[in-house]
Amino acid sequence: MDFLNKLRKQPEDIKKIILVVIIIVSVVILLVLWLMFCAYKINKFDKRGFIEEIGLPSLEEKAKNFPDVEMPESIKQDLEEIEQDIKEAEEKSEEEQI
Numbered sequence: 646m647d648f649l650n651k652l653r654k655q656p657e658d659i660k661k662i663i664l665v666v667i668i669i670v671s672v673v674i675l676l677v678l679w680l681m682f683c684a685y686k687i688n689k690f691d692k693r694g695f696i697e698e699i700g701l702p703s704l705e706e707k708a709k710n711f712p713d714v715e716m717p718e719s720i721k722q723d724l725e726e727i728e729q730d731i732k733e734a735e736e737k738s739e740e741e742q743i
Contacts, residue, residue, distance in 0.1 A: 652660065716724075 652663070655663075
């Protein structure tokens, strides 16, 4: 009670400063506790169990269900021509560098 009496006798500015300091200290303590709790939860988090729990299908299973798509001959020929052009361009650039 002696502390409260001393506090009551203080000027208004001192009382406000004490209040602000108490609030700041309380907020910092709560923030530190909250961050520690979050860090604990993140470290405890099981990624593999989470994915299994959600039930996401694997990509391998999905890929098995894809239909086989064959490219038309005209596209295959165009790709072969482009590959040949790229090889020729690479050979020319190598010759120019020498």
